[in-house]
Amino acid sequence: MTAIRSKRNLLSIKQLSNEQIYHLIHLAEKLKDPVNRPSFSGQFAANLFLEPSTRTKTSFHIAEKRLGFDVVELDGIDSSLTKGESLYDTLKTLESLGVGLAVVRQSEVDGLSTCTEGVDIPLINAGDGCGEHPTQSLLDLYTIYEHFQSFKGLHVCIAGDLKHSRVARSNAYALRQLGATVSFVSKPEWQDPTMAQNYITMDEAVETCDVLMLLRIQHERHTGHEETGSYLEQYGLTVEREARMMKHSIILHPAPVNRGVEIDESLVECEKSKIFRQMTNGVTMRMAIIHALMKGEL
Known part of the structure; x- marks a missing residue:
């Protein structure tokens, strides 16, 4: 597995210590209350889903909106990946356009790890083929x-x-x-x-x-x-x-x-x-993950 260079990315569950996992659990519990949610108003989050998804994609969208992000939704059809653009160049483009966070689902196992060195925004693995789903x-x-x-x-x-x-x-x-x-x-x-x-x-x-x-x-x-x-x-x-x-x-x-x-x-x-409780908890936990990455807590 390629080394994960940026602590601001969540690519694999293996990069998290027990302490970090418990921190995310307690943070998710805290963020259930809207009073405790920080606002990332004025910032953009991009969801790039190159494989079909209902729960994960919608869950991230709702989590981002609850945290105040403007959300950009992309898939394999409406992105330049269909024209041969690499995943790295797509993410670098999103970063250059002002996106502050990217969530990516794609079919290549560990495919996001090749993008971490040059892309400076937090990246979240939303499922990579038969690899991981942290x-x-x-x-x-x-x-x-x-x-x-x-x-x-x-x-x-x-x-x-x-x-x-x-x-x-x-x-x-x-x-x-x-x-x-x-x-x-x-x-x-x-x-x-x-x-x-x-x-x-x-x-x-x-x-x-x-x-x-x-x-x-x-x-x-x-x-x-x-x-x-x-x-x-x-x-x-x-x-x-x-x-x-x-x-x-x-x-x-x-x-x-x-x-x-x-x-x-x-x-x-x-x-x-x-x-169905898992689905409810998915929104809250994904808020916690985004919060922790944006605040440099992971």
Whole structure:
């Protein structure tokens, strides 16, 4: 991985210490109250999304607006990237035009790291292919902390399409660093030996985990068609399995959710599910990340 030269960028969860993660969690909690939010009125934030997104893109947009930014929205169609311009030159152009912060989603793993030396505005990785998704990880951590007030001693199981999941990669690293035990459930062909060795069955997971983090099957990153007809019964969260979870356990999912595939439709909004709470927390955590980067706190 290319060295991250600027502390004003958030490219990987691996660049954050436990102290910095806790700082962001506490800052997010503080920023829930509009009275505590600083104003970046008169400054511009650019969201450059070169892959489809609903939650992350909208979440950043709302977070930026709540902090007072004017927001510039770009995608792969309306930018000069379609004419062969490099990502670096696009970001350098945005900086030259007066943008003070850029959020980027793109398909190249670690693609933003090549831009950090010459681009002097804060850059945020909003997902890089099958690489990392640090802001999703941070909102997931915030949601877990909100419920348990700690990470040490928790058993978190990440279940699903691990091979193609940037969310799993970021969360597995951060949770272990914070003192949680992390195990995994996955079809053999979707397992990733660079991320995990301790695989268990979904039946074992539901009876032992404090947090069950489900993942979407990422058909767009597969080379062939995946049959999902029996996936729920073999690897997903059924009603019967949810009934065997511990009373205090919670269910997470980064979404979008394939209802009836990785989770039974009736469980998406069940009492244990924090799926929509994650989305709410995503706006608050992204405000905290932007605030911390703009103020030089990371």
